[in-house]
Structures are given as structure tokens and as C-alpha cells.
Amino acid sequence: MSHSGARQWRVDCECVPEVAEQRDSQKWQRMHSQVSKRNATYFISEDRLAEDISESELRERLERIDGALVACNVCGSLKRVDT
Structure with a gap:
């Protein structure tokens, strides 16, 4: 198995309630990996991403975004964070 070597972020995520219930935890944040070119x-x-997105679409989004783009390590959702 390979890894991205991406910077890790702790970010609120939509998957938290479901995952917290499964893990008997009430933490509202999950670790996210920073996506880069x-x-x-x-x-x-x-x-690793929940969205059906091509590599070229992902790279275009990275060029347009103000801040950083991170992917949830649990559910794969993408979100923008301030750097």
C-alpha cells in the first residue's frame, strides 16, 4: 500500500456522527490529508475521494482554490481549509 505523504489536518466532517457512534466517541473532527498537485x-x-472526479478536474480545482484542499481519511469528502 502506498501513501501520499500529505500534511494532516484535523477538520470537522459530515461523517463524524456516524463514525463517532461506531467508535463510541463524540469527537467532532476527523483527520484529513492535504491534497496538492x-x-x-x-x-x-x-x-481515496468520495467524489467521482478526474485527476485533471482535481488539479483545476487546486489551481482555483484559495487556501488548501483536504480529503477526509474516513469518508473521502473534499473540503477547503484556510492556510
Whole structure:
């Protein structure tokens, strides 16, 4: 198994209530991996994202975004965070 080497962020996520219930935890944040142009291929090839998005679409989104783009390590949702 490969890894992205991405910076990790603790971010609120929509999957929290379901995951917290399964893990008997009430923490409202999950670890997220920062997506970059450098590791975009990894996230697509390893099917780490919940969205059906191509690598070129992901790279375009990265160019337009103000801040950083992170992917939830549990559910794969993408979100923007301030840097």
C-alpha cells in the first residue's frame, strides 16, 4: 500500500456522527490529508475521494482554490481549509 505523504489536518466532517457512534466517541473532527498537485495522482489512483472526479478536474480545482484542499481519511469528502 502506498501513501501520499500529505500534511494532516484535523477538520470537522459530515461523517463524524456516524463514525463517532461506531467508535463510541463524540469527537467532532476527523483527520484529513492535504491534497496538492504533487499528490493528486495518488488520491485518484487509490480511490481515496468520495467524489467521482478526474485527476485533471482535481488539479483545476487546486489551481482555483484559495487556501488548501483536504480529503477526509474516513469518508473521502473534499473540503477547503484556510492556510
